[in-house]
Amino acid sequence: MKQYPDTPDFTGINAPIGEEYSLKNLEVEGEIPAEVRGAFYRAVPDPAFPPMFEDDTALSGDGMLSRLYFGPDGQVDFDIRFVETARHQAEVAAGKALFGRYRNPFTDDPSVDGVDRTVANTTPVWHGGRLLMTKEDGRAYEMNPHTLETLGSYDFGGVLKSETMTAHVRIDPATKEMFFFGYEADGLASSKVAYCIADREGTLTHEQWFDVPYCSMMHDFVITENYAVFPVYPTTADLERLKAGGDHWVHHMDLESWVGIMPRYGDVSEMRWFRGPKGVSTYHMMNCFEDEEGRVHMDHCMSNCNAFPFIQRASGLNVPPQELGGGLIRWTMDMTGSDDNLTQVTLGPPGDMPRIADKDQGRPYQRGWYLSVNPELKGPPLMGGVVGAEFNLLLRIEPDNGRIDAYAFPPLSGIHEPVHVPSARDGHEGWLISFVDMMQGEDDLYQGAWIFDAGNVAAGPVAKITIPHRLRPQVHGWWVPQAELDKSVRK
Template sequence: MPNFPRTIHFTGLNTPVGIEWSARNLDVVGEIPAEIDGAFFRAVPDPAHAPMFDDDIVLSGDGMVAKFSIHGGTVDYAIRYVETERYRLEKEARRALFGQYRNPFTDDPAVAGKDRTVANTTPVWHGGRLFMTKEDGLAYEIDPETLETIGRWDYYGALKSETFTAHPRVDPETGEMFFFGYEAGGLATTDVAYCIADRNGNLVSEQWFRQPYCSTIHDFAITEHYALFPIFPTTADLDRLKAGGPHWAHQQDLESWVGIMPRYGKVEEMRWFKGPKGVSAFHLVNAYDDGDFIHLDLCLSDTNAFGFMREAGGVQRAQQEIQGGLTRWTFDMSKEGESFESRIIGPPGDMPRLRDADQGRAYRAAWYLSMNPQGGPPLPGGPVGVAFNALFRVEPGNGRLDMMALEPEMAINEPVHVPSSAPDHDGWLLAMVDRRAGEDGFRSELWVVEAGDIGKGPIARVPMPLPMRAQVHGAWVSADQLARARARQKEVAA
């Protein structure tokens, strides 16, 4: 598309597609197990219009919600734009009206005060509803059958936070959703709103506290007894924004922090633990209680993984020079002080996936993406500019590590986990895989992988007939969950 800048954010796997489409009975190579019955929802950033500024980034792309419907071994697909206020305004104008990433001071005056979120990061299922989320605004509710946008979601006016995280946590036993919003009180504020919604989707708690500085709290964690808020030194500054500068700048010499409070307690009970300087983690695997100890497993790096955030803070590091690993932070809640223990439990990587049943509990295995040096140069694309080409399965308890390595010039997106009813079966992973096809082209497939035996590769593949954009995050919703939601909707309508 010649109107888009020829930067990494708009070329390679990041080449804009901008097509809403659907198809039934896609070809299936192999056999999809009958227990895989439901929908795989994907959040896909895809700009509908060329940006106002040439240095725009992937994370500014309009949100698209995609759905693989899988039933009886058959696969249907559909993808539609999330019709946020921003998308509708630009669609009517037939051009971009919103400026730099998360900087309203660079917008066209015609959209002053309008909702800037593109809802492009994570599909969230809770209380029989599907939401598309991005942490700079409120969620948008989506019809899970038609993918039509229902509207902005604020719990019928009960939610006071201006923002809603892209990484809520749902307790597998209580069905409650624990979530938060940072910059909850407005742009560059240190306000954080910590919230709980009951299993039926009713907001039952909203408490506010202040973080040590205005950081990008992309993810957090819960245990059976605690809520954990990691704070990393990528910071926002209102004066910088007013001057037309970037929202985020990484500060390599600033300490990290972790705030821990009882998950049903008061924010006044928050304990703050001081972490190392300059580190960064966008995604957490899990956290769980172990007597007086809390273990937090996270995908940690020694600086920010996003080049535009590093460079805004004066950090000049090539992507391949970033160090880190799957890391366990252990907090002893019986001791006073602000220190904690840290140890590496796995190779570097990101985009972790856990069984839903293990959320906030001790877990046997998790999966995450990484780079395989034997896989050749990584494909260009994705939020950080290079795509992953390997999938790990890790067992933190015994150190076991398995890998599914892709062939050269291939890439893999974050998987979702589909559980099995058999107690001795780890279930399956679903993931989009891309392969280079010619100088500027790519072909995409949906892969089905045995979660307990990833090394043998896919047991089924679904080749896609049209180009696919890289997703950010995905969610699996079972056919039973979808059916219950439909039945509840009919009851309300009656």
């Protein structure tokens, strides 16, 4: 194509920008908490060239890494740069798009046969003093956290065998080990999954492979103190469909979901599979933990169908966001029993982009945060993002008692996934930082980053940082405190 498609994935808030820039000493309204010192890294898909196919998805956009930096003196700066993947470099050299449909190499220009297709556009991951940009269709790319320079594809010093690495790792708060996996580990539409552990220094210490019931979009997973937990939902890939030039993902409403659970330091032969409901879909997990009775509780943002419009189209489905149903759901698996059943309860309303404090990872927890859509909104939502409309409600939930507090945005506004900044003060829940979009007039778009008291989100932001340059919607982010940046292996 010679120009970007006139579709929701490439217009409005989703219109491509494709510009690297730096902004210094940003305007701040309110007071930035003294504990907020460090960097908020964001993964932003942004296509450098018009796609080869008009029905392309925003998720195909080239990865860009942005950093909102809170300096020691309270000054706030913003920087954004492309991730110089092999794919991006090939297209820049050609001056046009060369890679075809989303995750389908059979639709690529022949000139890029065998070139790494990942756009590394989903999650920045900080571990062992390194910053990685991840997307689950390939290996990560290492980035310089100070300059945002791309350092190259990352395979843990040549040790990683899996061809893929999840965009959602889990870091144990006590051991500082990083647990992760890669699905389609040995190629397209494969049922092979690699389960991996890296120690606190980032050295890969374990890699085991196992088969899942079917090739599934396994976007996220969870750990407990003793288990690794692998949810499988019925959005599936098929090699013959890909070879015919079709879509990578199709969702099946009549196919069962599954949860595989194994000892996190055990052998994959110890995996137990639990059978879940048909047709459901989850992209992100809030948390997972064990209780004294030997049960594993997994809290996830579930919907009754896959939420992505481009996957629904490929599946012959048309379920609008307001009809997706679901909620913040708890699935419970009894590891002391012998059957494959699980139980389900609803903890909170539908939503996504959940967040907990890092210290609560894999442990019983008293609070979490996620985004939702306000059912009482008196006006239109802000259209944009990969699902079609942005979230406009920030929720704080106490899963044990069902208490929910919320901050509601006005019509034509949206909020992106928050990061959590811990507090050193006893009893203080820390801070949340989120990027915000607000239409204030027909051609007046405000964009910025807001800081909330995590224990009192309903009170509104304690500080607002204005970004005087248009931003494209992010996918996920990561908070790195200044003390960790100072220990970076890259200077």
